[in-house]
Amino acid sequence: MARPLTRRAGVLFAAGMAGVLAAGGGYAASATGPAPRTLSAASPDQLTAALALARPGDRVEVADGAYDAGPIRVGRSGTAAAPITITAASPGQARFTGAGGLDLTGASHVVVQGFVFANDAGLTVPGDAKGDRVTRNVFQGNPGKADLTVKADDTEVDHNTFENRTEAGVFLQVVGPGEKDMAQRVHVHHNYFYNHQFKGTNGGESIRFGLSGRQHADAQGKIEYNLFEKADGDSEAISVKSSHNVVRYNTIVNSRGTLSMRHGWNSRVEGNILIGGTTGIRFFGNNHVVVNNVVTDTAGTAMEFGGGEVRDDTTSGTNHDAADHCLVAFNTLSGTGALISYGSGKPFPPSDDTLADNILLGKGAAAAKGTGTSSHFTGNILFGSPAGTLPSDAYRTVDPKLAKDAHGLPRPAASSPAIGKATGSFPQVTLDIDQQARPSAKDVGADQYDKATPARPLTKADVGPDAP
Structure with missing residues (x-):
């Protein structure tokens, strides 16, 4: 808070x-x-x-x-x-x-x-400026490489607006002192990231949390309750390039930018809402936990298990690191493209990953493309699309009976066959997307059925300088 x-x-x-x-x-x-x-x-x-x-x-x-x-x-x-x-x-x-x-x-x-930062250099929190807070400012897409750069431990970045960048560069970057270290315990919350329209192929993230050379640094960062709208400056709206972070309860709408674990290991991605555009979730590296997220109405890939040019990176280079030993569970995914993608044709496929108790609601295209190695499946529901490369024992085909609530989120009806039918216990998952406790008989998908539905996409009223 x-x-x-x-x-x-x-x-x-x-x-x-x-x-x-x-x-x-x-x-x-x-x-x-x-x-x-x-x-x-x-x-x-x-x-x-x-x-x-x-x-x-x-x-x-x-x-x-x-x-x-x-x-x-x-x-x-x-x-x-x-x-x-x-x-x-x-x-x-x-x-x-x-x-x-x-x-x-x-x-x-x-x-x-x-303040309004419409200056040439934005603002930097140097590594020796610990415990600072940057709050309720407006950053107006300055021509520098970043509007806000954080290098210091225990920095809090909250209730700011980052808007209207057309040149290369990021709205917010978190790095650290020296060449390899990461700032520790940086907390980014309740910010509004709007209209990043750089038209290049790379270098236009809304948030870049780390760098390739810092990917194995333990950051213990937290990115939560932020709203991203028209995050089109890069294929990644949130780009995490460090280890041991939590990315939760953010909303990405009408964007091409994805929520991406681009580098690093051992992060948790939970309870995020991604709507429309070509956005989705993708991850590289080991031991990530991706649970209770909703990706809906996307034209892109909803969930990508990343392949790599390397496996188990040791050099902190720029190559993709294959996604190994990751858990993707209790998510609700819908869209017009492939819902699940494995490997993207890279030399090292993802390995020893688990796809469990997710709802996959397709709209014509094959549900999955590519294959991982030593993959594990249990409890998934697939409806509306052919399986593609999913093995026959990876899912059951049944209408999950989802209906959109007043905020456009797909929710199970009282008669949904998802209710109480999860087949994995997964102690990593004790809550649902609404932060309601899951009983021992868990529901499939992001939402544990309950008439109370407190979770909703964030709006401008929830974030930025004028929010509570």
């Missing part, structure tokens, strides 16, 4: 021509240290002066206008309990343009809130 930002009462600073002055000439001390203050700035010079004075718990308010000089050095740190907050006085009315921006080098426990 996002940490609430409360306005701290304190001694109001007045910004003068010579700098930033304390009202009354000082501040009141308390038993736990100096009282927090509000500092005001209405120009780049005044903002520089205010930041040089900031202490833990202080709030620096930036007046409306365009700030094109800089980047302005922050240089001061707060604490986990008392961060320094740098905020637009009026959300969305203080804009960094041209060479303007903020330099967060060495500035830990700092909150950046309410």
Whole structure:
């Protein structure tokens, strides 16, 4: 959950021509240290002066206008309990343009809130700026390689809008210090990614979480409750290139970009909703768990078990690593193309993967193409399409009796033959897409039948600067 930002009462600073002055000439001390203050700035010079004075718990308010000089050095740190907050006085009315921006080098426990980044370099959270928060800003597709770059541990990126990029580059990239490391415990949530329209063949992801050379670094990142719309700048809307991450409860609509475990091992993909376009889920590398997702009405491949140019990568190169020992279970997949794809013709097919208790609702095309090796199947329901390359014992053919709810999600009717018919126990799956507990007799597909249906696709009202 996002940490609430409360306005701290304190001694109001007045910004003068010579700098930033304390009202009354000082501040009141308390038993736990100096009282927090509000500092005001209405120009780049005044903002520089205010930041040089900031202490833990202080709030620096930036007046409306365009700030094109800089980047302005922050240089001061707060604490986990008392961060320094740098905020637009009026959300969305203080804009960094041209060479303007903020330099967060060495500035830990700092909150950046309410700005528009329409500048050349976007914003970077360096590796030595730990525990920072970037919240309720708008990033407007700047011409740099990324609108926001995160290199530091324990960074929180929430309730921002990333919009309208037409050039190569990503909206948000998470990397780390050095050449091989990943930032740890980065939390990306409740952001709105809109209209990435770069027309090249590569390099236009909405989120890139890692890099090829960092793929085996243990990131422990969390990407959740984000909305992606018109994510067309790349074949990947979410591109994970690191290990041990959780990607859950995101919505991707009307996009060509997929949710992709492009590199790395041991990630969990759960409860995501992907609707329309050519989007889907694909994964490479070992030991991923892909459960409780809904991919509906896609014209692309709904679920791809990736083949590789290598198996069990040891070089952290750019080659695809075949998907081995992965579990794909309790998903609901529908569309006009192949619902399942194995290998994509690469030299090393996926191996020792499990497809279990999924609903595969096709619309004419063969349900599966390609084959893995040593694959495992149980409890799947197939309806509406020929099996393609699925072996005959991989599924049963029966109408799952799904009907779309008010939000367009396919839900089982009370008479659905999916109810209580899952054949695998799978202790990795204790909830359904609605985050309702699954009993011992689990239903097939993403939704455990219940008249209460709290899960729905995210909308603009749920994400971005104006969301709760």
